[in-house]
Amino acid sequence: MSAGLLQQMLIGALLGLSVYLPLRCGQLSLATPGFFAIGGTVAALLSTRIPAFAGTGATSPLPALLLEMGLGGLLAALLAWAIGGTVLRLRGIYLAIATIALVEILRVITLNLPFTGGALGIFGIPQPFATASGYAGFTLVLLALVCWLCARLEQLRLGRAMAAIRDDELAATCVGIDTAAVKLNAFVLSALLAGLTGALAAHFLNSWNAKVGSFDASITTLAFVVFGGSRTWLGPVIGGLVLTALPELLRPVGDLRLIVFGLVILLGPVLFPQGLITPQALQGLGHGLVGLGQQLRGYGHQLLERANGPRRP
Amino acid sequence: MSAAPLLEVAGLSCRFGGLVALNEVSLAVREGEIFGLIGPNGAGKTTLFNVISALTPPSSGRVLWRGQAITRSRPDQLSRLGLARTFQNLRLFDSLSVRDNVLVGLHRFAASPLAAGLLGSSKVRRRQRELEQRALELLALVGLAEEAQLPAASLPYGERRRLELARALATEPRLLLLDEPAAGMNPAEKNDLCELIRAIRDHFDLTVMIIEHHVPLMMRLCDRLAVLNFGERIALGTPEVVRHDSKVIEAYLGSPR
Numbered sequence: 001m002s003a004g005l006l007q008q009m010l011i012g013a014l015l016g017l018s019v020y021l022p023l024r025c026g027q028l029s030l031a032t033p034g035f036f037a038i039g040g041t042v043a044a045l046l047s048t049r050i051p052a053f054a055g056t057g058a059t060s061p062l063p064a065l066l067l068e069m070g071l072g073g074l075l076a077a078l079l080a081w082a083i084g085g086t087v088l089r090l091r092g093i094y095l096a097i098a099t100i101a102l103v104e105i106l107r108v109i110t111l112n113l114p115f116t117g118g119a120l121g122i123f124g125i126p127q128p129f130a131t132a133s134g135y136a137g138f139t140l141v142l143l144a145l146v147c148w149l150c151a152r153l154e155q156l157r158l159g160r161a162m163a164a165i166r167d168d169e170l171a172a173t174c175v176g177i178d179t180a181a182v183k184l185n186a187f188v189l190s191a192l193l194a195g196l197t198g199a200l201a202a203h204f205l206n207s208w209n210a211k212v213g214s215f216d217a218s219i220t221t222l223a224f225v226v227f228g229g230s231r232t233w234l235g236p237v238i239g240g241l242v243l244t245a246l247p248e249l250l251r252p253v254g255d256l257r258l259i260v261f262g263l264v265i266l267l268g269p270v271l272f273p274q275g276l277i278t279p280q281a282l283q284g285l286g287h288g289l290v291g292l293g294q295q296l297r298g299y300g301h302q303l304l305e306r307a308n309g310p311r312r313p
Numbered sequence: 314m315s316a317a318p319l320l321e322v323a324g325l326s327c328r329f330g331g332l333v334a335l336n337e338v339s340l341a342v343r344e345g346e347i348f349g350l351i352g353p354n355g356a357g358k359t360t361l362f363n364v365i366s367a368l369t370p371p372s373s374g375r376v377l378w379r380g381q382a383i384t385r386s387r388p389d390q391l392s393r394l395g396l397a398r399t400f401q402n403l404r405l406f407d408s409l410s411v412r413d414n415v416l417v418g419l420h421r422f423a424a425s426p427l428a429a430g431l432l433g434s435s436k437v438r439r440r441q442r443e444l445e446q447r448a449l450e451l452l453a454l455v456g457l458a459e460e461a462q463l464p465a466a467s468l469p470y471g472e473r474r475r476l477e478l479a480r481a482l483a484t485e486p487r488l489l490l491l492d493e494p495a496a497g498m499n500p501a502e503k504n505d506l507c508e509l510i511r512a513i514r515d516h517f518d519l520t521v522m523i524i525e526h527h528v529p530l531m532m533r534l535c536d537r538l539a540v541l542n543f544g545e546r547i548a549l550g551t552p553e554v555v556r557h558d559s560k561v562i563e564a565y566l567g568s569p570r
Contacts, residue, residue: 164417172417175392175397
């Protein structure tokens with residue numbers, strides 16, 4: 001597996017987490033690619049138009065990358081905050097349709113703005129890392145940090161309130177949860193994550209255009225979560241990694257690969273309706289590992305006894 | 314008696330299309346009492362609860378909390394004022410553990426800055442432990458301490474009812490609305506529940522408004538009762554007064570021909 005593919009997988013995992021955050025409170029938002037595109041466009045514009053961000057030659061300094069990620073995330077979060085109050089009044093499939101519309105609106109705007117390069121997009125985005133491994137290392141650290149924050153969030157008041165809203169919004173509001181505020185929080189966090197991931201992806205891909213934030217991307221990122229599971233943070237991470245890697249890993253199969261890929265996406269939800277990773281599965285895995293450890297220790301003792309055997313008088 | 318009653322319902326009507334679910338209902342609940350709401354099926358009892366807890370907007374009329382109109386408030390705002398309720402057809406957070414259901418009820422007391430929470434500062438962690446302790450105390454009160462770690466969905470029916478009660482109590486209400494808490498229970502369990510409701514009222518010093526079909530139980534439990542029939546309040550008073558009210562007898566037994 002090349003470092004380039006690993007980098008794409010890691011970005012997939014980050015986008016999966018971005019879809020997961022609103023879904024954790026039952027909000028089916030498909031806006032992630034829109035916010036991803038915003039972050040990328042911000043980074044592409046800053047680093048190709050403003051000398052301070054560009055660095056020298058084809059390289060750009062790491063602080064500039066971090067600043068672009070911050071700004072891209074912030075702009076996406078601001079947009080989410082501005083429209084969230086209205087959009088999040090919609091439920092279920094209606095919210096999904098509204099967010100698809102948002103992604104399309106952003107795509108068409110990017111296509112037609114005078115400074116975003118039209119259909120061709122923006123080229124020659126400078127590289128903060130010389131190799132794909134450099135990107136992958138940086139993104140791995142970022143993903144680990146985001147995973148840790150998501151795991152913490154699930155233990156916190158906000159994370160519990162999100163799960164409560166997913167289970168029963170009416171009961172949640174009756175025990176004093178401001179459901180509109182919690183949903184908006186989740187939506188803004190999702191946008192922030194997608195935006196900063198976009199800024200990183202723009203540098204890695206070297207060019208950025210309107211096609212990045214399309215309806216197709218909405219469905220692909222949703223598939224990460226459906227496949228991996230939406231109950232805990234690990235699900236979308238696994239889903240993002242596996243489903244990004246699969247089309248590449250299947251190359252040896254030749255023309256059949258898209259069919260196999262389609263079958264995996266189809267069979268995933270059929271065989272694992274809750275996704276691959278569920279809290280129960282994790283618990284089972286935990287018990288399994290403990291059991292395995294005990295068994296191994298037993299073997300160890302046996303081996304030791306055998307080894308010690310001959311020394312006995 | 315102090316100036317304004319804890320909860321007052323004034324001229325409340327609620328229509329769904331042509332159906333009049335509530336028609337000019339007025340009543341007042343005093344601090345500290347157990348106030349019963351009885352009536353035949355479809356009389357509008359649950360609709361009245363839904364209007365009081367701001368889940369259903371009334372067509373006309375007002376709901377007052379200590380004299381202040383709360384008709385336009387959101388349910389979560391009412392929860393912060395001190396109103397809690399249970400549901401006739403149980404609404405638990407099924408994917409959460411029993412303990413976490415109660416912790417969600419403690420939502421209001423768990424506020425911390427998001428950054429401090431994410432980083433797990435020692436202050437936040439101590440507060441978290443206090444809340445978990447509080448949740449376990451509430452579970453012990455309703456007899457569910459042993460089940461704290463189980464998923465809520467795995468509980469049998471009677472225990473689900475008690476969990477919903479613990480979750481409602483976690484919000485530290487002044488007024489607790491119980492919608493048919495004894496539904497599906499046998500007579501012995503109903504008696505236990507009666508005792509539990511009294512104990513909770515005394516322990517937390519709160520006011521209880523309760524819907525229940527089992528009239529003898531309500532006669533024993535309640536300080537005062539209101540009787541609804543076809544959306545109208547046909548009687549109001551102590552169990553003794555209501556028991557002998559001719560309209561109530563007619564609603565329950567039919568009129569003598």
